[in-house]
Every structure is written in structure tokens, then in C-alpha cells.
Amino acid sequence: MLPIAVDAMGGDNAPSAIVAGARRAHEERGIPVVLVGRPDEIGDTGDIPVIAASEVIAMDADPGSSVRTMKDSSLVRAAEAVRDGQASAMVSAGNTGATMASALLRTGRIKGVSRPAIATAIPGPVGPPTVLLDAGANAECRAEWLVQFAQMGAVFARARFEIEKPRVALLSIGEEAGKGSPLVKEAWGLLDAVDWSAQGAEFVGNVEGRDLMGTEADVVVTDGFTGNVALKTLEGCAKNIISSLLEAFESTPEAKEASEKLLPALLPLYQRFNADSYGGAMLLGTKGPCIISHGSSSDEAMMNAISVASEMVTSDLVGKIGAAVQA
């Protein structure tokens, strides 16, 4: 397999956590990796090669103009490595919009795909995570794009979480077919008309925000505005409840002692709900597979993201998405 191109300069903990994660992916899991960035800042990479790139797109830079003007940036060079056959996929914990724009502008869309979408894995208390898309690539969507998101999401859920026949749902504000915004009502009709058995999937109708962590659906589609609001609402909720809990655990000596005894029971929960376990979001629909990791990614998160990228290359996700949207 061609190596995974890792943007060494992107993320709050770059380059140290990124390089550490890349080394772990390579050394512990045997995945071929190439780091992209400023060689003098990247430091010791073990035996991982480096593609030199002199510029860094800042976390808060405007995506479109940065990608257009910063041609020697680590993100653009990573995407070009994929385009030029030096790498099989790219991973970045940097500027989300610029990562997306680099992948889209340099590697192009898969034939038949109208718009790429960001797919995220939402863990719940039981079962595999739910794939939510679009989590923010397209603030405004047409109903027919949501159908493609559903098709791409089903392919992803099968490849990523081994869900044989993914149940696809539409995010709305009521379970009945007539509930929701005009976009949702139109999308419902289009989704209901798809021959899902030919796609190895199933359309189960509308779900609500409360079902995102549940087991009602394997793939939930929505426009990128609603999806991003829902994703960030979930992240904020989990973070606030967990930080309140941790504070309560420390509030008295008795609570502290008791909470230490609870640790073995709580650790599996932490693993399950921790975003780092899932390796980040995936941009679906571009010819170059692209993983968008959280800005705060640790070396563990980066190692997992690189593993996911490698699995998605091995399973020919891009070819399967092309087949699904052209079916």
C-alpha cells in the first residue's frame, strides 16, 4: 500500500503529537506513513520519510483563499501527494475547511458525486457508532445531495463498522414522513424512492436528535448546517456533563476515595465515548480519501485516524462510493 500522507503541521498539538501518532501507527501497526511539513520543526521521525512543505495554514485561516494562495502548505502538499500517486490517503488535524478544500481541489470529486460530505461516528451506550453526515461540509443542501449522502454513508458504515445492511435515516423533528422542513420533506420522498436493496441498505424514515446515540439507525443524513450543530451540541453536552462529574468526584475526600474505586467500572465508558477512539471524521466523495481529525487530537487519536485511513484504502472505499452513487 502507498503510504498515508499525514499533515504534520495541523492541530493544536502539532507537530509533536502528530509525529508521535504517525510513528506509533508505523511502528506499532506497521502502516506506511509519510509526514508532510517543515522538516526542521518535525524533528525525529524514526524511519518515516518527510515531504517538505514550507507553509502552514492556520487553524482559523479562510479555507478557500489559503488553499489557493499557500501552494507550499503542508495541507496542499499532502493532497498533492495523494493526487500524484505518492500517497493513498491524507490525514490532518488542522483547519477543517482547508483540509476539505485541499482534498477537493487537488484530488477532485468521485465521478457522479455532486458534493462531498463529512461523515462522523457518534458512539452510543450499545452497538456500533451511528454515522452522521453531512457534519459540516455543505451549509446549504439540495434534497438530492442528501440521497447521495445516504448512499455514501451506507458504504462507509459497511466498510468502517462492518454493518452488513446499514439502516439509513433522515434527521428530522418528528418521526412521521410529513414532519420537518421543506428540504426534509422533499428528501424523504427521494430517499423513499431509492431501490435500497440494490445498495445493500435500507431506508428507515425519519429519526430525531435524541436517536443519534441510539440504535434506531446506522446512518443519519442531514444538511451540513444541521449536522454540524447537532455534532457540536453532542460534543458540548458530553464535555459539560463529564467535566461536572469529574468536579463532583473531587468535591470531598469521601467522594474522591469512592470515585477512585469506581474507576475500573468507568474506564470502558471513557473508551466508548472518547472521540479519540474513532480517529476523526471522514470526507466522503473525494477521489483522495481524507480524514479530518479533531484539532485537539492526541498521538493516540492520530494513530487511530491513520489506521482508519489505511483500512478505508484497503477496502476500496472510493471505488465502492463511485459504484453506489452511479447505481
Next chain:
Amino acid sequence: MLPIAVDAMGGDNAPSAIVAGARRAHEERGIPVVLVGRPDEIGDTGDIPVIAASEVIAMDADPGSSVRTMKDSSLVRAAEAVRDGQASAMVSAGNTGATMASALLRTGRIKGVSRPAIATAIPGPVGPPTVLLDAGANAECRAEWLVQFAQMGAVFARARFEIEKPRVALLSIGEEAGKGSPLVKEAWGLLDAVDWSAQGAEFVGNVEGRDLMGTEADVVVTDGFTGNVALKTLEGCAKNIISSLLEAFESTPEAKEASEKLLPALLPLYQRFNADSYGGAMLLGTKGPCIISHGSSSDEAMMNAISVASEMVTSDLVGKIGAAVQA
């Protein structure tokens, strides 16, 4: 004060939990109450009077047609009691859409209000809750309605949570002014042009889903589709994390023993994040004040909802909303 009209027949635990909550509001807090529903099913009301209504709008009934055809339903009769000066406000844990439709069709809109909106209180780890609106009344919105939602929300935050100068924000997918859907971009411009100092409030720009439980804003406005998705996503997330925790607490004898010792530290958290503490959502913009409680409301939740209704009547919320939208 005129009594609060309570729909005795609405909610998963109706009429028993509703009557119990109404009695507690009356007996423990001295609030005048009138129950509306089937006298033979309501049972012993202590000295609370009953307005007889023979029909019950089911939780899953179509709101518009039910309110039009079921003229002797408890919801319609409760709204008519407010309209006819027999009650000062209404409270229901029944069908949300039908509650809204009853209040709107029977009591009418406050002069100057384009569309009523549902306001909900979102608790966070610290500080007063954040008021989110519209949480589901209007699946599709115009930008100028969001401005009114902001004005109504600011009045509500001041009356309900004693926030002297509420900070109003717009829910989006990035903090910068240019981020979001076309609706959000247009609403940003309109919100930015309002003379907020004349309203005793302040516009602080965009916030994201992760800020709903934070302290960045006191009032967050959005369309009813996005607001409902965000609210239900929050509820689902909190419920799933808490149920996972409770399961972990029971997972071994050691965990069980330790978790019992943690209870005193966890109880304040439970109080803070428990939806029942806040008494439900409030419909803002109708002449008759209307509280929409959770279908699963307990007697405690009903008592709190009736208290909130009484406080909102005492503080002349309706008059103040009228003044704000006409300013």
C-alpha cells in the same frame, strides 16, 4: 391572580401525576389552579375547581385537525379559559403541537409578533440556564422572525432567570459573522442592526452547538427545525450518558458500594441537569401565556411548570414582549 389552567389529561402520566402536581402547586406554594378535563377521571382534586372537558387530544394526534375538530377537548377548553378571563395562563404536558395550536388559535398573537416560538431552558454546569428558541414551533423561519425571537427571548431571560442585560446570540456553525446558512447570514445582519441597548440586551454574534450549555450567551436564537434537533440531541446525549453511568455504577458489588458513597456529591448535579427542575418550555408570543411540559412530566415537574406560569403572569411577560417587539 386568576388561576393557572392545567390540562389534566395531557402527558404520559395523566391524569394522576398532573393532578398531584397541581395539588402540590396549590397546597405547597399557594398558587391558584383550575384543572381541565374529564371530572370522573381526574379524581380527588382537594379544593381545586375543575372545568369539564369531555375529549382528550392524543399525544400523537395531528395538532391542527385535532384542535379544529375536538372543541370539547381539555386543551381547547384550557385555552378558552385563558381567552375568556377565567384563567391567567395554561399548562399542558400533552401533545406539543396541539398545545401550541390551542394557545395560538384561541388566545391569539401578541400585537406585533409575527410567529410565536418555543423557548426552552438549557442548564449548564455553572450559571443560569441558556434560553434556546425556537425549539420547534416553526420548522421554517424568515430572518426577521429570528430577530423577534431574540427580543422575546431577552424579555423571557430577564423575567425568568433575572438576567439584567441578556446576551443574545445566533446559533451557527462558526463564530465569524460570515459563517452559516443563508438564513443565518441574513439574520446576523438584522440582529446586528437592532438597537439592543434600548431593549436592555446585547447581541454577541454567533455561537455554536457546543456553547448551548456554556456561559457565552443567555439567549440563543435559531429556526425551529435546528432548535428542535439541537434540543433533542442534548436530551438524548444527557440521557444516554447518565444511563450508561448508572449501569456502570451497578456493574460490580465494588462499583455499587462506591457509587452509593458518591451520591451526596452527585445529587446537586442531578438537580441541575434534570429537565423536571425547569418546568418545561414556554410558548412566547401568544396573548395567553402557555407552558409546554415534557410528556413524561412527574408531579414535581408539573408543580414547577405551574410555578413558572404563575411567575410569568405576575411579571407581565406578555405586556413586556408586546413592548419589546413594537419598540
